[in-house]
Amino acid sequence: DTAVSQTPKYLVTQMGNDKSIKCEQNLGHDTMYWYKQDSKKFLKIMFSYNNKELIINETVPNRFSPKSPDKAHLNLHINSLELGDSAVYFCASSQDFVDSYEQYFGPGTRLTVT
Amino acid sequence: RKEVEQDPGPFNVPEGATVAFNCTYSNSASQSFFWYRQDCRKEPKLLMSVYSSGNEDGRFTAQLNRASQYISLLIRDSKLSDSATYLCVMQRGSNYKLTFGKGTLLTVNP
Numbered sequence: 022d023t024a025v026s027q028t029p030k031y032l033v034t035q036m037g038n039d040k041s042i043k044c045e046q047n048l049g050h051d052t053m054y055w056y057k058q059d060s061k062k063f064l065k066i067m068f069s070y071n072n073k074e075l076i077i078n079e080t081v082p083n084r085f086s087p088k089s090p091d092k093a094h095l096n097l098h099i100n101s102l103e104l105g106d107s108a109v110y111f112c113a114s115s116q117d118f119v120d121s122y123e124q125y126f127g128p129g130t131r132l133t134v135t
Numbered sequence: 136r137k138e139v140e141q142d143p144g145p146f147n148v149p150e151g152a153t154v155a156f157n158c159t160y161s162n163s164a165s166q167s168f169f170w171y172r173q174d175c176r177k178e179p180k181l182l183m184s185v186y187s188s189g190n191e192d193g194r195f196t197a198q199l200n201r202a203s204q205y206i207s208l209l210i211r212d213s214k215l216s217d218s219a220t221y222l223c224v225m226q227r228g229s230n231y232k233l234t235f236g237k238g239t240l241l242t243v244n245p
Contacts, residue, residue, distance in 0.1 A: 126178035
């Protein structure tokens, strides 16, 4: 069974559209994250939720809105997509946000904005 | 200055070689350090934590030098399967946020 899963795996869309990426983890972890990996392979955290509560909100345009319906799910909604949003988005989870050194990553969603 | 800096490589080495990567960090309050591995077009995975006393896991040895603010990863007897990007990662105290370096690309050639 996949520990951290994301859908879709690939997403190609036009500028100005709104899209969502879903993430689910079946590890029973308390904390989930969204990362963005750009074309230069730089992996940067965007958001983190602990038990459905937002605990990390980096400097990310407010067109990006995370939603955590329960602690096993963390979705990412992006409004008014721009070319610069093209990247690979990784979801991750960890057992406890205080001792979160091992984060388990999903397979990534490759977003291409045209 | 970036919080975590790595030599991006690429490193091209033959099978059986020993290769070392270094990583420097700018925030002396950083407390926890790790090496993650990312295969091409895959997700990052934890390779090993880095302890102050240094630690070894098979062919992999990690070292931490707090005075000079750098960590290192040594891979002995390189295998083809070691080809990947190695990410230096730090965590500050009770701040659960992980900060990733840009990674060092290693290619092990037959």
